[in-house]
Amino acid sequence: MSDANLNAETNAALQNGGTDASAKLQFGVPFFNMQTIFGNLAEQGASRAQANFAQIKSTSEEMTAALCDACSTNAQRAADYRTKVIEISHANTTSTLEFFSQLVDARSFADLVDLSTAHSRKMLETASAQNRELWHLAQRVATETAEPIKQSLDRVLRSAA
Template structure:
């Protein structure tokens, strides 16, 4: 019969299994921690890109507003200088054609800028996701 004062010994197989489990838990924690940190970095990059995009879009809208306002004042000045109804009609028609062309170009430019902003804003998410789902080697 074993003496109650004998120290308890853990079998070598149980000890090895426990050590392996602890090691795997540490590795998994490190991977989880890295993924969380990368996720935070990706979120910060998304907000930064979105903020820059909103600024660029707003600046473009302001530029267009200034250009359109200036064109409106130029039109009014030309209209006031018209000497006849025929001249006024020609000035009005020319201005209308120019503005339709300008509005179409501005709409196209805004659409392209919006697409660029969306792409740049989504890039950190795409990069982070591709890193997260890379095959384990």
Template sequence: MVEATPVTASTKKVAKAATSAFEAAMPKLDIPANLEVPAVMREMAEKSVQSAREAYEKMKSSAEETTDLLEDTYSTATKGVAEYNAVALESLRTNVNAAFDYMGLLLGSKSVSEAVEISTGHLRKQFDVLSAQAKELSTLAQKVATDTAEPIKASVEKSIKKAS
């Protein structure tokens, strides 16, 4: 435990002497009580404050626009991905049902030639179905990408127009 040193008269004298020595070493600055800031300085300060306010407002506006853009982009992308997933799941359901139908017909065939005919017909039909599904999914993916990128593209064009 630290004990406090008692303040004695000699300690006070030493502190007063140190303060006096410090004040004597420092230059004297006589600042008048009614000091007026020159008009030029006041005007510069006001312009600086106004410029700072304008810069803040521009940054705030830009941040709000960017936030809105991101929200729109995210919303569009979410809807597009959900639509894409729904189409993909429907394609999967169709393909699984076709496979079960094929297996039922194949197991019900009475001869090898009938089984070959069923297999050939199924493969031809599935090739056409899979081609159509791939085309539909590809078209939908392009649409989602375009719809998602459109707000970003518009924002960039707007920014370029502002800058020029």
């Protein structure tokens, strides 16, 4: 039954002595079942909310896993960095103790100057190499820690778009 048929039947019934004359439709507007209309809208809203909630939950779980991976990687690489710092410290301490033992064995002032110059040159080269190695380790820590987070964010942003 179309709206026009419903309108015509309702107006004809009211004009022919329908039960309630005050229920006459104005401007020929048909009766609508508002409960059905709003009920359908509420169901659609609820289903959308459930779908959005499920997507947010899955995204949250994915981000949590990525953060756990990043923290685990960070802990491993930070341990590597600390180990390298300890190794460097040990090498520098050993070198300094060797230098002191050579200074004790020096026979003249010229020997002291030569030993000091050689040791200073050696320590400068060693420190430069050690700093370069620590810099590469620090970059590795930062890169490997950020990579799982970056990949996860990229996936989340692509799926949201």
